[in-house]
Amino acid sequence: MERGGTGWLDQAACRDEDPELFFPVSEMGPGARQVAQAKAVCAQCPVQQQCLSYALENGLQYGIFGGTTERERRNQTRRASGRPQGTQAA
Numbered sequence: 001m002e003r004g005g006t007g008w009l010d011q012a013a014c015r016d017e018d019p020e021l022f023f024p025v026s027e028m029g030p031g032a033r034q035v036a037q038a039k040a041v042c043a044q045c046p047v048q049q050q051c052l053s054y055a056l057e058n059g060l061q062y063g064i065f066g067g068t069t070e071r072e073r074r075n076q077t078r079r080a081s082g083r084p085q086g087t088q089a090a
């Protein structure tokens, strides 16, 4: 498999899904069900790790990638950088 590219998208479990499912308006309220549905698709995806790495490496801010929401990816990035939650980079 190539590294750094997007050839893995050919194996994406979301290829035949409505793309809007992966871009919920909110994680709360009605959007919570949409998030759960999108995550269920990701859970079955053979390229979930590549997708998550791509989203983290490219700073994708919106949408569900690799089974994570934007908030979860932000938290992951903060933890990796050693910054406590709720703080901003200077």
Ligand code: SF4
Pocket: 012, 013, 014, 015, 022, 041, 042, 043, 045, 046, 047, 048, 049, 051, 052, 064, 065, 066, 067
């Ligand atoms: S992990 Fe989710 S968003 Fe990423 S390619 Fe797979 S199904 Fe699509």
